[in-house]
Amino acid sequence: MFVSITTDHRSLINSLSELGISSGSNPIVSLSEFTYKKGKTIYIESEPAEYVYQVRKGAVRTCKLLSDGRRQIGAFHLPGDIFGLENGGVHRFRAEAIIQTAVRLIRRQHLETVAENDAVVWRTLLSLTTNNLQHAEDHMLLLERKTALERVAAFLHEMDERLTAADVISLPMSRRDIADYLGLTVETVSRAVSQLHTDGVLDFIGNTQREIVILDRQRLASLDLQS
Amino acid sequence: MFVSITTDHRSLINSLSELGISSGSNPIVSLSEFTYKKGKTIYIESEPAEYVYQVRKGAVRTCKLLSDGRRQIGAFHLPGDIFGLENGGVHRFRAEAIIQTAVRLIRRQHLETVAENDAVVWRTLLSLTTNNLQHAEDHMLLLERKTALERVAAFLHEMDERLTAADVISLPMSRRDIADYLGLTVETVSRAVSQLHTDGVLDFIGNTQREIVILDRQRLASLDLQS
């Protein structure tokens, strides 16, 4: 049920590169790189959205904080993903590096200028936003109508699809991050994972609890029920 | 916390009209009207998205059905609102008329053609999609982190803002619709409304339970906590 955001996102910076605005006249301003240490903030809510980012390495979470301390994670961004694209010119979420993370960034201003006369860029921007929308819609369904076990299964299913590189799912985010993403508590997430373990759906690798192997993809997918 | 989707949406068809594609050469094909009786389906999931709609009168719900019968309502669309705009060419939700409803519709194809060379249309499309995204994000927050009373308060607050016409909020949708929008059951919604009533936050008008007057806007807003 989760959208592969990655696919189309890659194409933005690619297409921008093709358009010659990337490493053209001024590579430092127009398309530069930056790294963030674990836990560091990339931007905060209501900050002017000066840049659009692409994850090159690591992982990023975008989240909101409520007045009473509750936290909502809207999405996780993995290598290849684009984030920080806003329409109103102001960030509606806060972005933080979950682990050591490297990003590429483009001045928003450049996009606007180039887009003005180019349908390809417009189409790409719209496509990116639509993918975000689709992810949000799927996530709404999860939050509205699914049990704790179904949510965790859906999360693992999503990660399994997005981290297809290896057999082992190496989760960069903590149980707390997962809980805040799924609208659950740490304890409930832990219990759900444990149950999936004892049910033989997954297994742990190594001594840390963040390296997971899916043993029974079919059962996992059956828990992540579709619309 | 809810976005006024209406504002920017009006401008799409206005700007399209200004562009001369509305009642220009072929008014019947390019910009026509249609009415749906209460409960009638406007389009279903995975149907090709041939048209974009604007509500003129009445109310529309867009929803998804899960395999086990659970239903999620993604949004309510009131007069002025645009709905049915998809990027992938296929509807991801089902749209149904809640009450007797009149819509205007535009062929998606026309948008594409005109947009191709016109930044204004692109900007409008992007803006519409961004508004939808923002609504979805706010709704995610609600579903992830709010209690039943907070959700119902947020819903009434949203409706109060969108139906500013009169003092009386005349809800077109049933308790079931509200429940499926908020991720609650009918009973819980009913109990929450009753509590707001006994607490003196709102009052009912007439003999139906769908005509509501907000007595204490401040307290209602205080329940609809912000990020």
Place this chain on the structure above:
DNA sequence: CGACATATTGATATCCATCAAACCGGGTGG
């Protein structure tokens, strides 16, 4: 008026949050 849908209210069950404690791995400093 009667039948049916919609809404409210009540009683109970269930899932998940909360509170609490133990566990584990990694880092630090003696």
Place this chain on the structure above:
DNA sequence: CCACCCGGTTTGATGGATATCAATATGTCG
């Protein structure tokens, strides 16, 4: 190298919010 601490995780016990089940009330439409 080991003792200690500390953040993250797991596991257990309990309570509470909401779902579920059931009954009543109210409104609508024929």
